[in-house]
Amino acid sequence: MSKVSMTVNGKAVSGDVKGNTLLVEFLREDLRLTGTHVGCDTSQCGACTIHVNGKSAKACTMFAAEADGADITTVEGMANADGSLSVIQQAFQDHHGLQCGFCTPGMVMTAAALLKENPKPTEAEVRHYLEGNICRCTGYHNIVKAIMAASGQDVSAIAAE
């Protein structure tokens, strides 16, 4: 066991972890932040996407020990300070960007990373950026629409609701 310390959603946290403890296990099981989901556990589905020092990463493919000293943001850290939904989260609700919701935490984190890099992405850029996030319900149309809407663009011409 070794001690790790990091900042998660603005709060300093620490814990004792084994070498093979994945970051997602530390977040979910030690910190009880279960918003970050484990879908495939093989770094393909993206349900566990979080931000490490402001960059998206798959928390199932990183050890907790590698995050020592890092600044981590999970979906629990995405809402506004008053508890209301962030622009991206609200857009997912408004445009039905989820059905079962399992992939949604990862989708929201990836969307936030995209809009930080590219505030006004095209539809093609959104789809390309979502390559590492799999959704088996929606067919992606409304996810793309939600992200476009969150970027402040007119989405009336994109796909059907």
Add this chain to the structure above:
Amino acid sequence: MYNFDVVRPTSVDEALSALSQEDAQALGGGQTLIPTLKQRLAMPTTLVSLSGIDSMKGVSVDGGVITVGGATPHAVVAGEVADAFPALAHLAGNIGDPAVRNRGTIGGSLANNDPSACYPSAALATGATIVTNAREIAADDYFQGMFTTALDEGEIITSVKLPVPEKAAYIKFEQPASRFSLVGIFLAKYADGVRVAVTGASNNGVFRWAEAEAALSADFSVAAVEGLSAPSGDDMISDLHGSGDYRAHLVKALTKKAVAQAS
């Protein structure tokens, strides 16, 4: 996963000392190694993470040579060389997906030498120099077959030096599920000749297509490639995604495309 210790040295010397322990293994970005560990295909006692070594991170451009630190993630390379070497930026910016590109590193990719990985083709086509803690290895001597390199036990890739070509292109025919290249062609044109490196195709890992290099060095045109026979598919990877002959066909088709797109 079996258990192991993870150590995070902050200097190359500390990392070498940690790697000298029995069954210690270097950990780059972990985007291949961690899934491998989950399948219990490797059983190190200690993982030596290279992600805390600042001297192994970053990109610099100097006198026509780009130097990339061994622990530099793909996303950083994609951003830093967009103007200086667009073909390399294109390659780095299309590995895996955005989250993978924020973790995976050039040193990890080259040390693993997956036969379908993108980076080995760039290193081989540019005649890059693989710089380790101990020596400098020419790309032509470095790649020694599928998952096999010239690296010794415990040797670390500290940086990679890539000469910037006059013209270059990377054309990746993507296997859509894994996003590895089914076949990828890195074409690089220098004053003294053209180099064509092929990834994804051969059972022996990345290789140079000598006939195409000779033809293109004499006449840099699509027609020069058109006149060649595709390389033999006999020793190429044959799997459910494509036969060896199909991959051989792609080698020629994608090389033509690379010549047409080279800039």
